[in-house]
Amino acid sequence: MARKTYREALNEALRLEMRRDPTVIVMGEDNAGGMGAPGEDDAWGGVMGVTKGLMPEFGRERVLDTPISESAFIGAAVGAAVMGLRPVAELMFVDFMGVCFDQIFNQAAKFRYMFGGRAKTPVVIRTMYGGGLRAASQHSQCLYPLFTHIPGLKVALPATPYDAKGLMIQAIRDDDPVIFFEHKALYDLPGEVPDEAYTVPFGEASITREGKDVTIVAFGRMVHLANEVADRLRRDKIGVTVVDPRTTSPLDEETILDAVAETGRVVIVDEAHPRCSMAADIARLVAEQAFDDLKAPIRTLTAPHTPVPFSPALEDAYLPSAARLEEMVRSLMRA
Amino acid sequence: MARKTYREALNEALRLEMRRDPTVIVMGEDNAGGMGAPGEDDAWGGVMGVTKGLMPEFGRERVLDTPISESAFIGAAVGAAVMGLRPVAELMFVDFMGVCFDQIFNQAAKFRYMFGGRAKTPVVIRTMYGGGLRAASQHSQCLYPLFTHIPGLKVALPATPYDAKGLMIQAIRDDDPVIFFEHKALYDLPGEVPDEAYTVPFGEASITREGKDVTIVAFGRMVHLANEVADRLRRDKIGVTVVDPRTTSPLDEETILDAVAETGRVVIVDEAHPRCSMAADIARLVAEQAFDDLKAPIRTLTAPHTPVPFSPALEDAYLPSAARLEEMVRSLMRA
Amino acid sequence: MPDAETPLQHSRDFLLEAYRRMATIRRFEERVHELFAAGKLPGFVHLYAGEEASAVGICSQLDERDAITSTHRGHGHCIAKGCDVTGMMKELYGKAGGLCAGKGGSMHIADVDKGMLGANGIVGGGPPLACGAALAAKTLKTGGVAVAFVGDGGSNQGTTLESYNLAKVWNLPVIFVIEDNGYAESTASAWSVAGSQVGRAAGFGMPAREVDGFDFFAVYDAAREAIGRARAGGGPSLLHVKLARYFGHFEGDAMTYRAPGEIERLRAEQDCLARFRKRVAASGLIEEGEFAALEREIADEIEAAVAAAEEDAMPPPEAVLTDVYVSY
Amino acid sequence: MPDAETPLQHSRDFLLEAYRRMATIRRFEERVHELFAAGKLPGFVHLYAGEEASAVGICSQLDERDAITSTHRGHGHCIAKGCDVTGMMKELYGKAGGLCAGKGGSMHIADVDKGMLGANGIVGGGPPLACGAALAAKTLKTGGVAVAFVGDGGSNQGTTLESYNLAKVWNLPVIFVIEDNGYAESTASAWSVAGSQVGRAAGFGMPAREVDGFDFFAVYDAAREAIGRARAGGGPSLLHVKLARYFGHFEGDAMTYRAPGEIERLRAEQDCLARFRKRVAASGLIEEGEFAALEREIADEIEAAVAAAEEDAMPPPEAVLTDVYVSY
Numbered sequence A, B: 001m002a003r004k005t006y007r008e009a010l011n012e013a014l015r016l017e018m019r020r021d022p023t024v025i026v027m028g029e030d031n032a033g034g035m036g037a038p039g040e041d042d043a044w045g046g047v048m049g050v051t052k053g054l055m056p057e058f059g060r061e062r063v064l065d066t067p068i069s070e071s072a073f074i075g076a077a078v079g080a081a082v083m084g085l086r087p088v089a090e091l092m093f094v095d096f097m098g099v100c101f102d103q104i105f106n107q108a109a110k111f112r113y114m115f116g117g118r119a120k121t122p123v124v125i126r127t128m129y130g131g132g133l134r135a136a137s138q139h140s141q142c143l144y145p146l147f148t149h150i151p152g153l154k155v156a157l158p159a160t161p162y163d164a165k166g167l168m169i170q171a172i173r174d175d176d177p178v179i180f181f182e183h184k185a186l187y188d189l190p191g192e193v194p195d196e197a198y199t200v201p202f203g204e205a206s207i208t209r210e211g212k213d214v215t216i217v218a219f220g221r222m223v224h225l226a227n228e229v230a231d232r233l234r235r236d237k238i239g240v241t242v243v244d245p246r247t248t249s250p251l252d253e254e255t256i257l258d259a260v261a262e263t264g265r266v267v268i269v270d271e272a273h274p275r276c277s278m279a280a281d282i283a284r285l286v287a288e289q290a291f292d293d294l295k296a297p298i299r300t301l302t303a304p305h306t307p308v309p310f311s312p313a314l315e316d317a318y319l320p321s322a323a324r325l326e327e328m329v330r331s332l333m334r335a
Numbered sequence C, D: 001m002p003d004a005e006t007p008l009q010h011s012r013d014f015l016l017e018a019y020r021r022m023a024t025i026r027r028f029e030e031r032v033h034e035l036f037a038a039g040k041l042p043g044f045v046h047l048y049a050g051e052e053a054s055a056v057g058i059c060s061q062l063d064e065r066d067a068i069t070s071t072h073r074g075h076g077h078c079i080a081k082g083c084d085v086t087g088m089m090k091e092l093y094g095k096a097g098g099l100c101a102g103k104g105g106s107m108h109i110a111d112v113d114k115g116m117l118g119a120n121g122i123v124g125g126g127p128p129l130a131c132g133a134a135l136a137a138k139t140l141k142t143g144g145v146a147v148a149f150v151g152d153g154g155s156n157q158g159t160t161l162e163s164y165n166l167a168k169v170w171n172l173p174v175i176f177v178i179e180d181n182g183y184a185e186s187t188a189s190a191w192s193v194a195g196s197q198v199g200r201a202a203g204f205g206m207p208a209r210e211v212d213g214f215d216f217f218a219v220y221d222a223a224r225e226a227i228g229r230a231r232a233g234g235g236p237s238l239l240h241v242k243l244a245r246y247f248g249h250f251e252g253d254a255m256t257y258r259a260p261g262e263i264e265r266l267r268a269e270q271d272c273l274a275r276f277r278k279r280v281a282a283s284g285l286i287e288e289g290e291f292a293a294l295e296r297e298i299a300d301e302i303e304a305a306v307a308a309a310e311e312d313a314m315p316p317p318e319a320v321l322t323d324v325y326v327s328y
């Protein structure tokens, strides 16, 4: 056990699985870097350095740089998965899904079903999401609700280095297509991460705080806000349970419903836009299946129905904050 | 006033607006048809005949056939909108969004915001959606939740010929990008449609049935199922209010909340997949803002979390049916 | 399928088998045409009749290491790659015993075990997948190649064009086959395809040839070169195969955009089956009577497939929920 | 910008104005580089320094009827198309008075009224939009043209390649300018671009030329021909402009993938400003001293822009919610 960052945890997961299984390959723009260039090899290791060092260990045959042609190379990862590889392809920012979504949602997601169960597509698509880096409208979106909507895809959203590693190893070993969301503001987050390989199973939520008054269901980076608020409210004797579903598809409905049964109050915090979001999705789950447990209206905290603004002053106002979450929980306790 | 089909209503809307405003142009694959071919001109009028007859009246300069290059021509419609035209571009089936989504959700949807309010993008993207024609997984999806999620887009889903015409005219005159969803099983549906131009404003739901016991919120083709169920239940003295939001973005929250306040029970019926759907979206709205009005859990009826199957036996089991909707309402009354 | 010595010195067995495949496609499609008109088949159906020399000229040189991706017009590619016609017919009926258990239908018919990675409802959906199949073959060193069948209309899709570049940059064993039947729906390729297919390939540094798609042997020869190059590590190639479809874009299409008499003339003068028979009969290797016998056999086989499909059960409603994931 | 008689007989005014624009870009980018390093500027910033001859060589021939689409590396295109540098600097700071009211930032900087349709955070985002601007000009008969600036990396995006075909099929007045600075992030275009830019254009039947992007006059001449063709209804063209960027892919990039001394050599031997000065001074039309005076003026202008940006207010938090729709 050692302290590692979210980035290091991901790198380690990829490295361990590549060592274990020769069919695992990695591909993406500048995933090694320096391809065809006169300078250093493995010059980048991906734009955030997550794949750094893999090429020197596994060679260019297993760590492939790509042209800027997401449809072609994500589609190639999908096709290769059907034919026996376990590719991990990087869609650098999830905001770029618009140039390659077909290969993900009509091909990878549907093959097994359309082919009557006679195919499997063990592909992982790693992608970066979320706000906070002043990266503006086309590089800050969450968009996991769009992928969660699509049957046939699995969607993982690790909030911690531990989960990042365990979910990534599970994603690679999983026989279904997995969209793996890495929050760009979490790469430097440290945490305890065992050195050996382990998996975090999909569809198992993690309960990061326990309390009897309010349940907060939080996704990705929002889990840290929720933890912070729970810790703060504990001092005022308000008990908060924080549920981090870790994967939105499959979704651990049971843990969420159990928590709500216990607390009777629920706040859902989702960094995505509000409409047809995970906030809405969980609200539906609870309102349909745990209605009689509820002591108060369901509350949701999301980004507003606007693109992500550039200016720091605006982005700070845009993102869900711990302060607003805390106020929402407090107001729910008063209701 | 005359009886016209949904298809004719759409055609008339396009024709009237093209006559009124020379900046309105129409484009899409085979929207006239027969381009470069030795046979008939205007050979198709689109794959469903919606644009038939426009080319003979307005010429090839205003009714453009396109290569199968959705990114290029949908993007061209978007760019032309910024530069002074009001293009109506056809994305034949919404299932094809995956090859051109970027131009819709990162470009058209975000220009106004990213450019600080200093641009407008009056483009309409017409697209066909929905099941029932045995068109299988890649030609039967709904997908309007994905577009509803995106700030900057407006999303229209007419259920009747009257609304089809009025919403289309509104969409063309609207200064924001509109994704216009036409249900493929409704094109032959007849209804009363005035001959002159009129608009149905966005964000105004239509109440198609009134009753005091249960509210059904229904979208697109599902509105007809809801009406059928309401009529059947009326005989058993169960009063059903049916709300057809007509546009999912903007959404007429007030009419929905008023109806729920009156009935205290709500069923949402959505042909889309369940996760992060409009069913979830409305459930959130109600559970958050009308919780105290509720006498029973919110219920939702959607397609399952599976791709759309081909076999008629399977597709019939897949699609929400009036029988299941009726049973759901009845069980809610018993609860 | 047994391999041939050189293109013009094929074995009798090879020729009979090639003809069997082409004639099976033709018969299959003609029966589907009738069945659709009779209201027996649900959904959208696109027929391959007229184009048989392309699928068979190419797939007759592929084996179980090799994969193909197809289009919405996929029946011919299926049969050429060895899919079972009874399973196919059942699939078109939406029956439980179909190749895809009734879930895929004509537009998504597939048999991954046979290296047939699916018809595709998305124009341009196949080429990236073919790059992937080729990458798998290259990485796993199977010696396999991948063939992406693409229509003239599909040649304008960005996914296709990107794939040319990726295949070249990664030096993948893939062959792009542009089946140019002159139309994408009602739109002529003469209008929609700027430049030329061969010129485009050249622009990406990829060897390419235009091929007479009515001539099985021309297709065979061109494909032989391209497949050989791919197997030898020489990277991707493109074939621009010019041919024609005999039926509408989809079943139900009135085809008013075509010239009067166009199809009749094509059938009379360019039919790939007729040309094959003529050429082979001239060589003396196979007699006309043998072809006729083969055709009767095939007709029986297709009839049996139809009967089996008619009799097969619809899938049970519960099957809606299965096969979404391997595990969930 | 005043137009020139023939490419090599430009007026003094034209040359001064062209140089002013190029030098403004250079100075702007150098200041942004410093400001970013000093932690003054948020977000992702990609600098255009080194490539000035391309933006100005082309945009100096455009007027208010004409539109351009840009890339993530958009500052140079903005300045060349006449955007206000103070508004730009404020935008980079995320201030209320920015060209996009602080909502866009470097990656989405735009001024639609000036025909600058935006930097673009999506590689390949621009070319379809440029086709649309060209279509609008054609339909409205304004005589306008559209220019899509694209990087070498962006030349591999399907959206770009599709646009070549659409532009040709629709005969649009659009010019695709591939600004090939040798790299897409850390990846060399020598590796990622199979075939050639000119060959690709030819594959789509589009006239194309390779151009020395360090030479303002070479760019000007090639663009003149392409723009003239487009205005005259002759359809699209492509220019493959070879040039180099002086800074990293984005600010913060250590550029270990470049050869040691590469940038120093480029700056010393190929600098487009230096070459411009040398050539013009040789002609006797403008003296070195005049250039120096111009540069001091520009430096003052940029300093004033920085000061104004520093002083400008942040947008109020409520502004998050505005400008999403015209009405909702």
Ligand SMILES: Cc1ncc(C[n+]2csc(CCOP(=O)(O)OP(=O)(O)O)c2C)c(N)n1
Pocket: B029, B068, B070, B092, B096, B099, C046, C071, C072, C073, C121, C122, C123, C124, C150, C151, C152, C153, C154, C155, C181, C183, C184, C185, C249
């Ligand atoms: C992305 C996408 N766009 C449009 C369509 C609708 N469509 C199906 S087939 C077809 C024409 C295809 O033409 P071509 O590629 O020449 O193949 P052919 O039908 O001639 O075999 C079109 C436009 C589609 N299925 N997918």
Ligand SMILES: Cc1ncc(C[n+]2csc(CCOP(=O)(O)OP(=O)(O)O)c2C)c(N)n1
Pocket: A029, A068, A070, A092, A096, A099, D046, D071, D072, D073, D121, D122, D123, D124, D150, D151, D152, D153, D154, D155, D181, D183, D184, D185, D249
């Ligand atoms: C669709 C998409 N893919 C990837 C990226 C990430 N990205 C931003 S710039 C860039 C390199 C672009 O290279 P090039 O087109 O040559 O432009 P240059 O940076 O050299 O000016 C990449 C990969 C992106 N913004 N959009």
Ligand SMILES: [Mg+2]
Pocket: C151, C152, C153, C179, C180, C181, C182, C183, C184, C185
């Ligand atoms: Mg065709």
Ligand SMILES: [Mg+2]
Pocket: D151, D152, D153, D179, D180, D181, D182, D183, D184, D185
């Ligand atoms: Mg570059």
